[in-house]
Amino acid sequence: MTDGASPPRIRNIAELARIAGVSTGTVSRALANKTLVNAETRERIQALAREHGFRPNQMARRLRTQQTGVIGIVVPLGHEMRQHLSDPFFMTILGHLADAITENGYDIMLSRVIPDDEEWLERIVDSGMLDGVLLIGQSDQSAAIERVASRYRPMVVWGRHMPGQIHCTVGVNNRAGGRIAGDALIARGCTRLGFVGEIDAPEFSERYLGFADAAHTAGLPAPQQFHVHVASDVMKEEIASHIASIQASCDGIGAVSDLIAMHTVRALADRGVAVPGDIAVTGFDDLPLAEQTIPRLTTISQSIGAGAKAMVAALFERIAGQDVPSLEMQPVLVKRDTA
Amino acid sequence: MTDGASPPRIRNIAELARIAGVSTGTVSRALANKTLVNAETRERIQALAREHGFRPNQMARRLRTQQTGVIGIVVPLGHEMRQHLSDPFFMTILGHLADAITENGYDIMLSRVIPDDEEWLERIVDSGMLDGVLLIGQSDQSAAIERVASRYRPMVVWGRHMPGQIHCTVGVNNRAGGRIAGDALIARGCTRLGFVGEIDAPEFSERYLGFADAAHTAGLPAPQQFHVHVASDVMKEEIASHIASIQASCDGIGAVSDLIAMHTVRALADRGVAVPGDIAVTGFDDLPLAEQTIPRLTTISQSIGAGAKAMVAALFERIAGQDVPSLEMQPVLVKRDTA
DNA sequence: ACAGCAATAACAATCGATTGCAACAGCTTT
DNA sequence: AAAGCTGTTGCAATCGATTGTTATTGCTGT
Numbered sequence: 248m249t250d251g252a253s254p255p256r257i258r259n260i261a262e263l264a265r266i267a268g269v270s271t272g273t274v275s276r277a278l279a280n281k282t283l284v285n286a287e288t289r290e291r292i293q294a295l296a297r298e299h300g301f302r303p304n305q306m307a308r309r310l311r312t313q314q315t316g317v318i319g320i321v322v323p324l325g326h327e328m329r330q331h332l333s334d335p336f337f338m339t340i341l342g343h344l345a346d347a348i349t350e351n352g353y354d355i356m357l358s359r360v361i362p363d364d365e366e367w368l369e370r371i372v373d374s375g376m377l378d379g380v381l382l383i384g385q386s387d388q389s390a391a392i393e394r395v396a397s398r399y400r401p402m403v404v405w406g407r408h409m410p411g412q413i414h415c416t417v418g419v420n421n422r423a424g425g426r427i428a429g430d431a432l433i434a435r436g437c438t439r440l441g442f443v444g445e446i447d448a449p450e451f452s453e454r455y456l457g458f459a460d461a462a463h464t465a466g467l468p469a470p471q472q473f474h475v476h477v478a479s480d481v482m483k484e485e486i487a488s489h490i491a492s493i494q495a496s497c498d499g500i501g502a503v504s505d506l507i508a509m510h511t512v513r514a515l516a517d518r519g520v521a522v523p524g525d526i527a528v529t530g531f532d533d534l535p536l537a538e539q540t541i542p543r544l545t546t547i548s549q550s551i552g553a554g555a556k557a558m559v560a561a562l563f564e565r566i567a568g569q570d571v572p573s574l575e576m577q578p579v580l581v582k583r584d585t586a
Numbered sequence: 587m588t589d590g591a592s593p594p595r596i597r598n599i600a601e602l603a604r605i606a607g608v609s610t611g612t613v614s615r616a617l618a619n620k621t622l623v624n625a626e627t628r629e630r631i632q633a634l635a636r637e638h639g640f641r642p643n644q645m646a647r648r649l650r651t652q653q654t655g656v657i658g659i660v661v662p663l664g665h666e667m668r669q670h671l672s673d674p675f676f677m678t679i680l681g682h683l684a685d686a687i688t689e690n691g692y693d694i695m696l697s698r699v700i701p702d703d704e705e706w707l708e709r710i711v712d713s714g715m716l717d718g719v720l721l722i723g724q725s726d727q728s729a730a731i732e733r734v735a736s737r738y739r740p741m742v743v744w745g746r747h748m749p750g751q752i753h754c755t756v757g758v759n760n761r762a763g764g765r766i767a768g769d770a771l772i773a774r775g776c777t778r779l780g781f782v783g784e785i786d787a788p789e790f791s792e793r794y795l796g797f798a799d800a801a802h803t804a805g806l807p808a809p810q811q812f813h814v815h816v817a818s819d820v821m822k823e824e825i826a827s828h829i830a831s832i833q834a835s836c837d838g839i840g841a842v843s844d845l846i847a848m849h850t851v852r853a854l855a856d857r858g859v860a861v862p863g864d865i866a867v868t869g870f871d872d873l874p875l876a877e878q879t880i881p882r883l884t885t886i887s888q889s890i891g892a893g894a895k896a897m898v899a900a901l902f903e904r905i906a907g908q909d910v911p912s913l914e915m916q917p918v919l920v921k922r923d924t925a
Numbered sequence: 926a927c928a929g930c931a932a933t934a935a936c937a938a939t940c941g942a943t944t945g946c947a948a949c950a951g952c953t954t955t
Numbered sequence: 956a957a958a959g960c961t962g963t964t965g966c967a968a969t970c971g972a973t974t975g976t977t978a979t980t981g982c983t984g985t
Contacts, residue, residue, distance in 0.1 A: 259941050270965045275943055285963060300705070304714040306654070307941035310645040311970050317695070335874065338677045349698045356656070357684055357694040366639070375643040375971085509878050516880060535674065539848050541855060541880040598971050609935045614973055624933060646971035649940050714941085 257301040267292050278303060309376075317354045318562065319377040320344060321368075323386040324361050334478050335506060336551075337383060339534050340405065343555030344381060351563065353378070362388050372399045379562045381405075385416075386448070401566045403558045407450060408573035415565070416573040417558045421450045424547040424578035425457025428501045428529040431545070431580050433465045437499025437527055440470035443489070443511055444503025445477055451503050454531060458501045471496060477504050483514075490514045498526055499586070505530035505537045505546055512542070512585055527586035542584030550576050596640040606631050617642060648715075656693045657901065658716040659683060660707075662725040663700050673817050674845060675890075676722060678873050679744065682894030683720060690902065692717070701727050711738045718901045720744075724755075725787070740905045742897045746789065747912035754904065755912040756897045760789045763886040763917035764796025767840045767868040770884070770919050772804045776838025776866055779809035782828070782850055783842025784816055790842050793870060797840045810835060816843050822853075829853045837865055838925070844869035844876045844885055851881070851924055866925035881923035889915050 257263050260278075264271045269288065276284045277292035284292075295301075309315045322337060341357075348355050356377065360367050368391050372380055379401035385392060389409075396402060396414035408416045432440060440462050446452040459469050473489040475482055486507065493500065494515070502508035508530030512522050522528055522542060530537055530546035537544035554576060561571045596602050599617075603610045608627065615623045616631035623631075634640075648654045661676060680696075687694050695716060699706050707730050711719055718740035724731060728748075735741060735753035747755045771779060779801050785791040798808050812828040814821055825846065832839065833854070841847035847869030851861050861867055861881065869876055869885030876883040893915060900910045 260943095261941075271942075272944075272966075273964060275941095276964090279943085283963075288963085300708060300712070302709060302712040304649075304941050306645060306649040306714045307970090308943075309970095310643075310649050310972095311941080311943045313970070315645070334681075338681050341680075342673075342677050345696055345698070349696075355696040357688075357696060359684070359688045369639055370641055373639070373641040375645045513878070513880060536875045536878055539845075539852075539875055540878055541852060599973095600971080610972075611936075611974075612934055614971095615934090618973085622933075627933085643971050646940090647973075649942095650971080650973045652940075 257296075257299045260303060263292070263296060263299070263301055267295055275303075313375075315376055315378050316352070317356050317377050318348050319356045319358060319371060319380045320383065321358045321360055321371060321380060322383045323367070323388050324359060335534055335536065336504065336532055339532075340383060340551050340555050343552045344559060347556050347559035351559070362386070362391065365391070368392065368395045372402065379403075379566050381558055381562060384450075400568075400570075401562060403562045403565065405554065405558060407453075408575060412573070415561060415571060417554050417561065417576070418450075418574075419549045419554070419576045419578045421453035421578075422457035422460070424531060424549075425454035425501065426460050427457075427578055427580050428454075428531065428547050429458040429461025429465075429470070431529060431582070431586055432499035432501065432527055433461060433467070435499075435523070435527055435586060438467055439496060439498045440467060440501065441473060441493055441497035441499070442470045442501050442503070443473045443486070443493070444475055444507050446472065446503075448477075451477065454501075454503055470501065475503075475507055477507065482507065483510055486510050486514050490518065494518065494520055494526070500526060500528045502528060502530050505532040505534045505544060508544055508546065508585070509536070509540055512540070512544070523584070523586050529586045533581050537581070538583070545583045545586035546581050547578045548581045549578060596635075596638045599642060602631070602635060602638070602640055606634055614642075652714075654715055654717050655691070656695050656716050657687050658695045658697060658710060658719045659722065660697045660699055660710060660719060661722045662706070662727050663698060674873055674875065675843065675871055678871075679722060679890050679894055682891045683898060686895050686898035690898070701725070701730065704730070707731065707734045711741065718742075718905050720897055720901060723789075739907075739909075740901060742901045742904065744893065744897060746792075747914060751912070754900060754910060756893050756900065756915070757789075757913075758888045758893070758915045758917045760792035760917075761796035761799070763870060763888075764793035764840065765799050766796075766917055766919050767793075767870065767886050768797040768800025768809075770868060770921070770925055771838035771840065771866055772800060772806070774838075774862070774866055774925065777806055778835060778837045779806060780812060780832055780836035780839050781809045781842070782812045782825070782832070782839055783814050783846050785811065785842075787816075790816065793840075793842055809840065814842075814846055816846065821846065822849055825849050825853050829857065833857065833859055833865070839865060839867045841867060841869050844871045844873045844883060847883055847885065847924070848875070848879055851879070851883070862923070862925050868925045872920050876920070877922070884922045884925040885920050886917045887920045888917060 260271050260274050264274045267274060273284055274292055277289040278296060320341065345355055358371065372395055382404040385404060385406035392404060392414050402414065404414055404416045406416045406418050442455050442458050444451060446455045462470050473493060475485040500511060502511055508528050512528050515522055515526060520526055530544045533546045533548035537546045557574050564571045599610045599613050603613045606613060612623055613631055616628040617635060659680065684694055697710065711734055721743040724743060724745035731743060731753050741753065743753055743755045745755050745757050781794050781797050783790060785794045801809050812832060814824040839850060841850055847867050851867050854861055854865060859865055869883045872885045872887035876885045896913050903910045
């Protein structure tokens with residue numbers, strides 16, 4: 248580092264080999280610290296490399312060795328359910344995945360994909376750039392995922408497991424989660440239940456179904472639905488448009504996500520409605536921000552951190568050739584201030 | 587797609603060439619849709635490729651063309667200031683960067699780096715895997731960054747620009763931000779100022795300095811410091827340990843980050859202190875969650891979204907060979923409910 | 926009928942590192 | 956002294972696609 252000169256920049260192993268007076272093979276082995284080359288030459292070559300700031304080209308190495316040290320994290324944006332990578336749920340799970348993956352010494356390649364053609368997933372797994380793939384959400388692409396899973400092992404998907412399904416998933420039981428939310432509201436005396444959010448995507452509709460199960464079991468009428476997109480710039484406006492009728496007809500609200508719950512609580516607070524005094528509200532996800540709002544959000548935990556760890560663990564086992572089953576986690580109620 | 591068979595999986599361009607009865611060169615050009623090959627053969631080859639689900643190996647293509655279509659996003663974790671990728675500030679900026687980069691058709695490679703040796707950055711830029719690099723934060727690695735910037739152009743750094751500095755930065759004027767926070771508190775009548783957070787990293791110490799500037803100009807004593815790590819599991823406990831003395835000696839609190847501000851507000855609320863009635867609080871960053879708390883956080887906006895866009899724009903200009911200057915953004919006060 | 930040209934496709938070098946195999950020196954063993 | 960090791964190193968094929976150069980074909984113009 249004190250050497251400000253080092254002008255002859257070395258571009259490849261061959262040049263290093265030339266000035267070291269050995270063959271490229273020897274340089275390669277020396278740089279890889281293989282005992283096959285004499286300790287002395289090895290040290291000499293490494294010193295030379297250091298001196299010239301030489302670093303082997305990873306592209307070439309990876310082409311040759313057929314492994315990349317890179318895990319792909321892919322977000323399929325089917326039916327435009329999540330517009331952006333900056334969606335808080337995705338960012339949260341990504342953070343945990345990133346921690347777990349980098350701790351294993353792997354790099355991460357992030358792709359947002361709009362499945363507009365048949366082969367978006369093939370394009371990714373066959374690109375030859377990834378040692379494994381993590382998919383966040385099945386969107387409406389189960390068929391494409393199944394097709395690829397039948398021949399491509401190192402892939403783990405955040406989502407739900409269906410009977411007979413080939414691909415390995417990690418996810419939470421959404422219906423059970425909805426049920427828990429409903430039960431919690433009913434337990435505190437709510438009798439006029441409402442559900443805020445969309446139910447277009449399967450995971451969301453299951454949440455509603457579970458929520459309705461709770462009402463049904465308690466002998467209450469089916470919860471009223473208030474449609475709000477989960478990932479939209481207009482979420483706030485959509486909620487605002489419903490808020491009067493929510494106030495009029497509900498005393499317990501199950502929201503399909505924490506974000507929606509939070510905006511609902513805010514909208515209610517703005518109208519002077521006490522939460523949970525007048526209307527109780529539950530979220531879904533247990534994002535970090537659920538704990539940071541005032542009042543803190545009562546919500547259904549997806550155990551995102553644990554789920555992310557499980558996904559990564561499963562993926563590495565699959566990369567190592569093991570076959571691991573899908574994992575369904577049980578949601579738990581996190582009781583805070585809003586219900 | 588109706589074709590369930592297609593058993594002879596094609597591994598490379600040569601095999602495709604063989605069954606198409608042409609040379610590899612022609613296949614390559616056909617797949618690249620070059621007019622150099624007859625429209626008819628081109629179509630035939632493309633059909634064949636589609637039929638067999640063949641996709642050219644990206645590693646090889648990138649090795650050959652010397653460009654990767656990948657942008658690296660790197661977080662140097664010097665002096666362990668940000669423990670994890672899941673840090674909310676980082677996640678927020680990453681989300682915006684990811685949106686901007688993927689909109690340009692590039693992929694993202696995420697690396698968390700602990701700069702334990704001299705050459706962590708060289709290792710990244712010389713790996714031959716990236717078309718450009720975005721660095722989030724300078725940490726204590728300015729020297730290493732400067733060294734690399736002197737010869738590696740496609741790199742943009744989130745942080746501050748110092749006179750004579752080579753590397754291109756995008757960032758906010760932290761001292762001005764601190765000043766604005768201080769002025770805001772003073773304007774609402776606060777006279778006993780306190781500053782919560784750490785001042786070890788330069789960007790944080792500047793925030794404190796600006797905050798102190800405001801006090802000095804107003805003829806007030808220098809703000810008292812309460813030390814709290816910005817990215818720590820024990821942040822809550824650290825704040826709790828200070829909260830009594832904060833309550834006793836301050837009526838206006840500037841926090842070094844939104845996260846700390848939020849926990850401070852919460853700790854005060856738990857003790858029955860009215861915010862901003864008894865004590866006013868300002869944050870710093872304007873993370874999305876600042877708007878979602880109740881009460882919503884008054885804070886200093888870093889314009890993270892705009893900053894991310896600017897970083898990406900600057901990077902692509904640099905990749906295209908243009909030289910773009912550093913950009914310093916002016917912080918603005920976002921007045922909400924806590925001050 | 927032949928030079929000249931355009932269109933098309935084959936040939937072969939190239940990107941940069943890895944690695945199986947062969948070669949060689951120096952040594953011991955019989 | 957021949958045979959057999961062992962420890963090192965060189966040689967050359969290989970990963971899979973790209974692309975400049977060359978060769979072939981068929982056609983036009985004179």
